[in-house]
Structure formats: C-alpha cells, structure tokens
Amino acid sequence: MGQKLYANGIILTMEKQMYAEAVLVKDGRIAAVGRKAAVEACAGADTERVDLEGRTMMPAFLDAHSHFMACANGELQISLDGTKSFWEIAERVREYIAVRHVEKGKWLTGKGYDHNFLEERSHPDRHLLDEAAPDNPLVITHQSGHMGVFNTEALLRLGISMDGNGAVQEIPGGKIAVQDHIPTGYMEENAFVEFQKKIPLPSPEEFMDAVEKAQKRYASHGITLIQEGLVVDEMLPLYQKIVESGILKLDVVGYLDMKGAGKFLEAMGKHREGFLRHFKIGGYKIFLDGSPQGRTAWLRMPYTSGPEKEGYRGYPVHTDEEVCAFVHRALEEHMQILAHCNGDAACGQYIRVFEKAAAAEGKTLPADIRPVMIHAQLLGLDQIPNVKAMGMIPSFFAGHVYHWGDIHADNLGMERASHISPAASAEKEGIAYTFHQDAPVIEPDMLETVWCAVNRCTKNGKVLGSKERISVTDALKAVTVNTAYQYFEERERGSIAPGKRADFVILSENPLEKDKMQIRDIRVLATIKDGDVIYRRDTL
Missing domain, CATH: 3.10.310.70 (Diaminopimelate Epimerase; Chain A, domain 1)
Incomplete structure (x- = not known):
C-alpha cells in the first residue's frame, strides 16, 4: 500500500485535539497526525501526497444499526x-x-x-x-x-x-x-x-450484484462499517458465498437471531474472533416490541389517538421470563446482545431484566458486555439513569424526528413526542449513545441524521423537542467514536489517531462551521477504507 500524506485541508480527528494539519498513512494504518511539518518529517521519500484542496477530512462514519442484506435485497x-x-x-x-x-x-x-x-x-x-x-x-x-x-x-x-x-x-x-x-x-x-422467513430467497448468484450495489450505497454516504442487524439461518448460503467470493470491501458485523441462527453460528463460528474477509459475528439480536409509527411499539401510557380500543399501549414480543433466558444465554456465551426497544415499556423490560442479571451476579455486570438498546425512541427520561447504571448503549433512530415526527405527535401527543430520541438527556448523563438509520427503513445518510439530531425539525417544519437538541460535535461523535465503542472497536477506528485504521471520509464542507440547517447539504466526496479510495462522488 505504501505511504500517503493528507494535507492542505481541514482535518477533524474527533479526538481531544480536534483539528490537525496533516495525516500520514502507512500500509492502511495511521502513522502520524498533527502539524504538517512534524508529519512531513515522518514521511518517506516515496510518500504519495494527497492535496485535500481545502476540503474536510474526518474519520469514516460507522453504521450503528441497519440490515445489510435487506438493503441488498431491496435492489431486487x-x-x-x-x-x-x-x-x-x-x-x-x-x-x-x-x-x-x-x-x-x-x-x-x-x-x-x-x-x-x-x-x-x-x-x-x-x-x-x-x-x-x-x-x-x-x-x-x-x-x-x-x-x-x-x-x-x-x-x-x-x-x-x-x-x-x-x-x-x-x-x-x-x-x-x-x-x-x-x-x-x-x-x-x-x-x-x-x-x-418462509419466502424463497433469491439465489446467491442473483444476490451478488445486489450486494455490490448495496455496498456502494453505504460507501457513498461515507460509511466503512455496516451492521447486519438480524442474521437468520436462511442467510447462511448467501453469507458463505459473499464471504468466500471476497467481494466485501466494507466491514460487516452480524448479530444473530437468538431463535433462528444456530446453523449459521455453527458454520460461521470462526468469525466470532474477529473480522475474516471483512465479516464478523458481533453477538445476538432480540425484538422486544414494534414500531411507533406502526402503533405496535409497547408503551407505558396509551396512544392518544387511533382506531384501537381505548387504553391501547401496543404489546410486547416476549415475556420477562423469555427475555431473561435470552440475556442469561448471551452472558454465558459472552456475546453482546442488541435489543430492539422502541416504546418505554419495552425499554423498561430490557432494563429490568439486566438489573435482575446484575443482582444474580451480586455485583455490576462486566464492563465488556455493552448491551445495546436499539432505537430507544421513547426511552423515558426517568429510565436514563438506569441505562447508565447497566452500562447500556442507547442507539437512537434520530431520523425519526424528521421522517415521522408529525405522526408521533398525533399518536403520542406533543409532550411525549418531543422526547423521542432523547440524545441531549443521555449526553447530560454521560452516556455514550449512537445514531443509526435502520436502513433500508431510510437511506443510510449520516449527514441527514446529524442534521436531524442538531435541529430536530419535522417534515412539516415543527421543532420537536428543542431541549433534546445536541451540538454538531456531539452528533458527529455519535456516528464515529461512540459507534466504535459500541462495537468494541475503539482502538481500531472512530477517530484519526496513530495506530488506527486509515478509514476516512472527505466532505465538501466542514460540518462544524456549516450553518446547522444546511448540514444535510454537505456532500460526501470520497470514502477511504484502509488507506484505499473505495468511493468517489463522480463514480456513481
């Protein structure tokens, strides 16, 4: 791969020292970061110079939750x-x-x-x-x-x-x-x-081209790590072919359906130890409720309107006993567990089960468990301290504020809807939250998500919960360093620091200086994975 030196632009490191003048990359890893003169001194005679031409470079975005195969399948x-x-x-x-x-x-x-x-x-x-x-x-x-x-x-x-x-x-x-x-x-x-699950899947051959297209979509948004948010046994032949073919250029982390991925784990178990040909098994996934816009999210208080009987609160997917069994199994196998929780009742169930697990241990849970609460949209403000106490990572679907915020106001009332994705409250509590798009639910557009979290505007132009707005810096952390932490990858990616992977995104403008309402207009110009350009804007 040789050496490359990036300079003459704005470099956001996402470290304590936010700005740098230059970055040196050697064999796909970051070798030096800092002032241009000091970085130049570390470069060899044959180093390739990359002129950023005043553009902004920062660590590549990381997908905290989506469904890669569903995105590929969407192409068909x-x-x-x-x-x-x-x-x-x-x-x-x-x-x-x-x-x-x-x-x-x-x-x-x-x-x-x-x-x-x-x-x-x-x-x-x-x-x-x-x-x-x-x-x-x-x-x-x-x-x-x-x-x-x-x-x-x-x-x-x-x-x-x-x-x-x-x-x-x-x-x-x-x-x-x-x-x-x-x-x-x-x-x-x-x-x-x-x-x-009973519907016949496309043949592996049909899927290969779709996988290539799906990868390009993620890369076009500056993403270098993708999640496969629910792996079932039916995916086994597809993933075997995809991994063996070597077509993966982005890293993919899979989370296994606890009820239907035993054959997958048996066949692909070696991927638990780390990335092999860009695929790794990250842990287990369970669903605890449904969708707030679909009115199946499980709530503590009833929906305020709708065709259901008075007092309708949605419903759970599992009993407490079933969730306890899932959590204990994950802990015994030392596997991270991701739980889909949209409603505050579902969030409460997840918290309650982990509190019981901690009590059974007679102590706090191991620090390396890092259970993830996927979506956490209606996580109650009163529940946030419990999330912190259990070492949970809420991954907020911040884009909901824009795409369905007006629907939520109708279904829940403005007061409850204004606290959807309570990122500012989590920030005050010192919780390392992340953001995601749940693609293919919406496009995996990280800059739109940052825009949503910073402005909290609905499609109809309303501000939904101004107190839950966060800074641009904190929003960028949620899709870089915090997501790296969610994946136990904080030593490998998420910021620009010596020793980490040379995974970068080059943007048309600096989001820290751009007008907040115009952040989603910033363009991804290039995406770099392990030092190599895998996407340029003019190639799609």
Whole structure:
C-alpha cells in the first residue's frame, strides 16, 4: 500500500485535539497526525501526497444499526417508496411485472409503503394485491419493516387456510388480521417475520450484484462499517458465498437471531474472533416490541389517538421470563446482545431484566458486555439513569424526528413526542449513545441524521423537542467514536489517531462551521477504507 500524506485541508480527528494539519498513512494504518511539518518529517521519500484542496477530512462514519442484506435485497424488489395511494401501489406492481417481463408464479416483493402517508390512511389488503399481481405470489413490506401485506396466492403458498372454516394461527407477539374468519393479508410483528422467513430467497448468484450495489450505497454516504442487524439461518448460503467470493470491501458485523441462527453460528463460528474477509459475528439480536409509527411499539401510557380500543399501549414480543433466558444465554456465551426497544415499556423490560442479571451476579455486570438498546425512541427520561447504571448503549433512530415526527405527535401527543430520541438527556448523563438509520427503513445518510439530531425539525417544519437538541460535535461523535465503542472497536477506528485504521471520509464542507440547517447539504466526496479510495462522488 505504501505511504500517503493528507494535507492542505481541514482535518477533524474527533479526538481531544480536534483539528490537525496533516495525516500520514502507512500500509492502511495511521502513522502520524498533527502539524504538517512534524508529519512531513515522518514521511518517506516515496510518500504519495494527497492535496485535500481545502476540503474536510474526518474519520469514516460507522453504521450503528441497519440490515445489510435487506438493503441488498431491496435492489431486487419493487420500490413503493413515496407512494400516496392504494392505486399507486398497484400501478407500481403492474409496471414492474410488465417492464421486467416477470414470469407467472415467480415470488415478488415490494418494499417501502407507509400507510401514514397514503390517502386511505390504512394498510391495503390482499384483494388490491390480487388485482395488481394476479399470476404471482406477492408480499409488500411496510417502510418500518415491522408489518406488511400478502396477496391470496402468497398466503396459500405459505400454507394459510383461506376457506374461513379453520381457526387462523395465532402467533404470540404478532398479529394476523382477519375479516369474517378469513385473513385480509395484513400481518405485523412476529407473525409477519415468521411468514417472511418462509419466502424463497433469491439465489446467491442473483444476490451478488445486489450486494455490490448495496455496498456502494453505504460507501457513498461515507460509511466503512455496516451492521447486519438480524442474521437468520436462511442467510447462511448467501453469507458463505459473499464471504468466500471476497467481494466485501466494507466491514460487516452480524448479530444473530437468538431463535433462528444456530446453523449459521455453527458454520460461521470462526468469525466470532474477529473480522475474516471483512465479516464478523458481533453477538445476538432480540425484538422486544414494534414500531411507533406502526402503533405496535409497547408503551407505558396509551396512544392518544387511533382506531384501537381505548387504553391501547401496543404489546410486547416476549415475556420477562423469555427475555431473561435470552440475556442469561448471551452472558454465558459472552456475546453482546442488541435489543430492539422502541416504546418505554419495552425499554423498561430490557432494563429490568439486566438489573435482575446484575443482582444474580451480586455485583455490576462486566464492563465488556455493552448491551445495546436499539432505537430507544421513547426511552423515558426517568429510565436514563438506569441505562447508565447497566452500562447500556442507547442507539437512537434520530431520523425519526424528521421522517415521522408529525405522526408521533398525533399518536403520542406533543409532550411525549418531543422526547423521542432523547440524545441531549443521555449526553447530560454521560452516556455514550449512537445514531443509526435502520436502513433500508431510510437511506443510510449520516449527514441527514446529524442534521436531524442538531435541529430536530419535522417534515412539516415543527421543532420537536428543542431541549433534546445536541451540538454538531456531539452528533458527529455519535456516528464515529461512540459507534466504535459500541462495537468494541475503539482502538481500531472512530477517530484519526496513530495506530488506527486509515478509514476516512472527505466532505465538501466542514460540518462544524456549516450553518446547522444546511448540514444535510454537505456532500460526501470520497470514502477511504484502509488507506484505499473505495468511493468517489463522480463514480456513481
């Protein structure tokens, strides 16, 4: 790889000494950082000089939570993003089938509709999808990923009775909607997840090109480490082919479904020890509730409006006993555990179970456990000290403030909605929180997320919780140094310091000096992984 010296720009180190004049890279690692003259003195005669031309370089962004394979799979699916009516959903499906000459009987998947933004303000049913795809099994997935709709052919192929004579299967922690004892096609949470698993996956060959495209999307946003947020056994042949092929250029950390990834762990167990061909197993993942915009998040106080019965608070996915078993298993195997918790009742369950685990140990939990609370959107301010006491890392979905903030205000009332993703409160408590986009729920755009956390503006232009705004510096830490800590990678990445990986992002402007309302307009010009440029803006 040789040596490269970066200079003549703004270099943000994300260390205590924030600014540097130059950085020397040798064989993919940072060799020196500081004043240009001192760094130059460390450089060899054959060092390549990289002129930043006044642009800003900082450590590459790190993805604290997303679903890499789902992003890749999205490249093979019908895009329903931005649809505004049932008619438009059906038209997108029909157009996809016609343009791609889809053969009869082939499984189809659509992604990205959101009932909150449809004219009908409800989920479609199987009859609409039957008209759109009369000759194909079809499922469409809600933008949250927590619910979706199957057409009749899909339901029949999945073994679901449609004659109205038999009882519809009940799945704890989930829902299969019925009308006159016949499924409507709509499912949510555990039910949707379980039946999704039965859908045939694309062949590994089909997936390879999609994986390449998904990598480029992450890299185009300055990201060099990605999360696979839920690994199931069905992914095993895909990951074996992906890893063996060597096409991974970004680092991927996988978190195993505690209920359905035993074969994966058995076959890929060597990846627990560290990155092998850019893939590592990071720990386990569990779901404790659902989606706030989908009204399945589990709350301590009821939703303020909606079609459900008075007092509806969403619902849990698991009992306390089940979660205790999951946590004890993770601790026994010394595996990090990530828990999806959106509602404050779900957050409370996670905290409660870890407090019991600590009590059983008769002491505080080991410092190297670092349990992660994914989303933590409605984490109560009264719960934040408990999060700190358990050494938990809340990873906030800060982009929700913009994308669904107005919906949350309707569902929860302005007071509760204003405390969604309480980053400032976590900052005051000294908690190392992180940010994520849950891609493919939204684009893995770190600069938009920083903008959201700093300004807390909704799509309708309202400020949602001004007291939870944070500084640009703290927002950048949440997607660099703090995320490195979440992954036990603080010695390897997250800041520009000697010995760390030479993973950088070059930006068109300095986010610390840019007008706060214009931060999301900053462009990623290049992404550098282990000293090599893996993305330039003019290549996509």
